[in-house]
Amino acid sequence: MKNKxxxxxxxxxxxxxxxxxDVDGIGGRLIIRGFPLDALAGRKRFEDVxxxxxxxxxxxxxxxxxxxxxxxxxxxxxxxxxxxxxxRLAERPVYDAMxxxxxxxxxxxxxxxxxxxxxxxxxxxxxxxxxxxxLTPIAPAPLRGHAEDILRMLGRSKGAAALDAYLVTVxxxxxxASTFAARVVASTQAGLTSAVLAGLGALKGPxxxxxxxxxxxxxxxxxxAGPDADHARRWLTRAVAxxxxxxxxxHRIYRTRDPRADALKAALRDLDRNAGRLIQAEAVERIALExxxxxxxxxxxxxxxxxxxxxxLEAVGFPTDAFTxxxxxxxVAGWIAHAREQAMTGRxxxxxxxxxxxxxxxxx
Numbered sequence: 474m475k476n477k478x479x480x481x482x483x484x485x486x487x488x489x490x491x492x493x494x495d496v497d498g499i500g501g502r503l504i505i506r507g508f509p510l511d512a513l514a515g516r517k518r519f520e521d522v523x524x525x526x527x528x529x530x531x532x533x534x535x536x537x538x539x540x541x542x543x544x545x546x547x548x549x550x551x552x553x554x555x556x557x558x559x560x561r562l563a564e565r566p567v568y569d570a571m572x573x574x575x576x577x578x579x580x581x582x583x584x585x586x587x588x589x590x591x592x593x594x595x596x597x598x599x600x601x602x603x604x605x606x607x608l609t610p611i612a613p614a615p616l617r618g619h620a621e622d623i624l625r626m627l628g629r630s631k632g633a634a635a636l637d638a639y640l641v642t643v644x645x646x647x648x649x650a651s652t653f654a655a656r657v658v659a660s661t662q663a664g665l666t667s668a669v670l671a672g673l674g675a676l677k678g679p680x681x682x683x684x685x686x687x688x689x690x691x692x693x694x695x696x697x698a699g700p701d702a703d704h705a706r707r708w709l710t711r712a713v714a715x716x717x718x719x720x721x722x723x724h725r726i727y728r729t730r731d732p733r734a735d736a737l738k739a740a741l742r743d744l745d746r747n748a749g750r751l752i753q754a755e756a757v758e759r760i761a762l763e764x765x766x767x768x769x770x771x772x773x774x775x776x777x778x779x780x781x782x783x784x785x786l787e788a789v790g791f792p793t794d795a796f797t798x799x800x801x802x803x804x805v806a807g808w809i810a811h812a813r814e815q816a817m818t819g820r821x822x823x824x825x826x827x828x829x830x831x832x833x834x835x836x837x
Contacts, residue, residue: 479827489648489656489819493526493810496647501729505645514736519640520544520619523591523806526645530813531584545615547588548622552596552613554578554589562597563604571597571798572673580664582816587809590669594802595619599626602795623802624789631744632789636799638740639785642733643778643800645807647726651675651682652804652811659812660822668812669805682800686793687720688783692750695757705757709764719761721780723772730775737781744788754784 480486495504503510506525513522520541528534535543555562555574562570574597578589592613600610603626611626620637624630646652655672659665676682698708712719724731741751758776765774786796815822 494645498726514641515638526810547592548613551592580666598798629790635740640803642736643803655808656815657822659815672808682797685779685783685796723774724777728773731777733778734776
């Protein structure tokens, strides 16, 4: 048999053609359904961007206003499905509980199924956070905007525009690990819930969606070291010299600044009550980039989406153990669109492996 090239991380392997998004790692651009990220984040509501992602994959697709209303109704339906199980779910870690709750959604392939799956994390996470704090969950208000209702269910009244910009920013990002997992499952003709559960499993890992929380821990540790830039520089220099990873810097794809970082930084500037933390973070970002360039000149380590994700989600009221769950609230839209694209245009994903025989094994 002719030897085949093995790419253990699948770098440079094209596994799908998609109309959904393009990640330009060299130019530092993210395109979603033909629009650059900065034309969507902070300018379009999340539900309108979901409508954009779903266009062509569900027929008939209602016009955007009706689509948003249907998503509100889906939040109420998802809440009714999971409400009887909230007490038991709240005994588990929040992300695991959210994943279990999503599994209660019917495993179909229609628009109603897709909208329930967009709605499920949005209602589950606030309810689980409130239950963990000893508070009563708040039912959805279907006439509210999606981001506004998420914060209302959390018990917050401000920050909807910032959360909306965040959900848009993370809704899709090429063939990342969780999206690829969702497409693999969809290629078997399983339902959308199965594909979303695969995405949720992949997103949990710290090399993918599980990393924003440690950014807050890093910023807190730097603040405890001292109030000025010299203290921050010493802390960061020592961390890099000790081989620690600076959380929020570096990306597998981008060889320049992650465009999502700028979108989230812009959204943060509208949150006045976060001004002090933002000023500290901007100073840490500047010094960290200087330290990384000095100590690792052969590597491109720029600010990534995790850095300002952590600040934004903290500012709107989410605890750090819920950050990955909020990521899932946005990315679930991309998973569903990719799952439908794969089911409609692709085939069963079945790569090959190369068998490495144990030493001394005889050929058959």
